[in-house]
Amino acid sequence: MAFTVENVKKALVLFNDRIQKNRLYLSELDTPIGDGDHGSNMARGMDAVSKEKLPEDVSGIFQAVAMKLISTVGGAAGPLYGTAFMSMAQTVKTTNNVADILAAAVKGIENIGGAKPGDKTMLDLWVPAVAALRQGKLTKAKITELVEATKPLEAHKGRASYVGKQSIGHIDPGAMSSGYLFESFLEAGVFND
Secondary structure (H helix, E strand, O other): OOOOHHHHHHHHHHHHHHHHHHHHHHHHHHHOOOOOOOHHHHHHHHHHHHHOOOOOOOHHHHHHHHHHHHHHHHOOHHHHHHHHHHHHHHOOOOOOOOOHHHHHHHHHHHHHOOOOOOOOOOOHHHHHOOOOOOOOOOOHHHHHHHOOOOOOOOOOOOOOHHHHHHHHHOOHHHHHHHHHHHHHHOOOOOOOO
16 A cells, blocks of 8 residues: 555546536535535635646645645635645655555644544544554445444534534535545555555
C-alpha cells in the first residue's frame, strides 16, 4: 500500500467523476441539514483540480489539490478538505504508510473543525475508514456502510447542528463526499498490497 504519482492522479480523476455525477445528490443531502450547496461547491473545486497541471511528486500533488480546494470550494468543505490534503502533503514527506498519511489528514480535519466522531461530520467516515484500512478490511461495501451509519446520528457541529434533532435520519453530505474519495483511492489501487 502506497501513494504513487500514478495512483493519486488516477484517484483524483475518479473522485472528480464521482463528484460531478453526484453533485445534485450531494446538494440534496445538504438541503435539509445545511446550505444545500455541498454538491455544487465540491463540483466547482474538483473541476478546478482537474484543470490543474499537477506536479510529478505525491507531496506536490496533495499540496496543489489542497490550495485549489481552499480557494475554490465554498462553505466549510473547502478548508476541511484543503486541510486534509495539506496534512497528507506534509506527512507523505516522512512516510509512505497510507494509513498514517490518512490519519494525519484526520488530525488536520479535527483541528480545524473541532469535531469528533459521532458529531455527524466527514470524520464519521474518515476515522472508521482509516481504522478499517489498518485492519485490511476497507472495501467498497464497508465505505457504503460507514456513510449510511451517519443517518441515525444527531449533528453537533457545522450547519447541520443548527437543526438539532431534525438532522437525524439524513446521511451527512461530507461523509458521502468523503466516501467517494475513499472509493476513488480504493479503485485507483492505493490500498492494494
